[in-house]
Amino acid sequence: MIAAMLILLMLGIALGGGLGVSSRLLKVETSSVVAELEEILPGTNCGQCGYPGCSAAAQALSEGTVPANFCPPGGRSVAREVAARLGIDLDVSAVADKGPVIAFVMEDLCIGCTKCLKRCPTDAIVGASRQMHGVVDDACTGCEVCASICPTGAIVLRPEAATLQTWYWPKPVAPLAA
Template identity: 50%
Template sequence: MLIAVTSLTLIATCLGLILGIAARRFHVEPPELVSELEAMLPGSQCGQCGFPGCNGAAEALADGLAPVTLCPPGGPALALALADKLGVQVELGAMGEREPTIAAVREDICIGCTKCFKECPTDAIHGAMKQMHSVMKEACTGCGKCAEICPTEAVTLVPVAATLGNWRWREPAFA
């Protein structure tokens, strides 16, 4: 019994040590551009761009495989910043006339099912079972995943007030 426990512990410790040292010795720095781009992206790993998380999106951006308008939660503000960083032209028309929005819970129909905050990539919704949920404005990126999953349509996306970061000219309206 004792020898079994000791030997398994010993094997696991040795292997862990070897792997730990190997991870240090064989560490590969990701390209600088990729880490910088990843820092600019929202980091919520929502996957709306079609890449596996923000790291995948940053790699695709660095390789020029994805347009700078790929990130719906980032919106036009992020697209402009990315285009500036990569030195490419940006065609904001492709993003559509999408106002920046955040999620909001309608208290009268929320049943407290907890589905929305399990789905939220930024943990912006909090609450408990059979308790009303609410949204933290600072953390919400407006990705809309909660609105899709809500069984009672209590979560809706509402436009946020314009700030210097997200305001832009409206498209000219045709009379």
């Protein structure tokens, strides 16, 4: 019994050490620009830009095959940061910036088809087959994938409710000159 445990322990140490050494020797080097661009992007891997994830989109950005304003969930702020990082001029007036939104499931329209569950990149939708679904607000990034796939239109995107961290004082309106 003790001999078997010692053999497994030595095997584990040897294989673990081998994996550690091989991860150092066979490490794939990525460009620092790609890593920085990936940090700027939202990281939801929603696919709205046409790429399977934010890492592939960051690679395409570094190669110059997509414009800096290609990320719909990122909006103007991400487009500005990407343009600043790449050192290019960008007109952000054409970029839609609707602010943060969260998906909401209308109970009377949801049929429980689970199409939205399967497509949500952040697993923010909870529910089961033939049951009403719900959305975990903290996990939802507002990528709109679930709303576009819903066959009954039960999912709508609503503006994120203001909290103490997101609330801002609106600018005062100038009085009309008499």
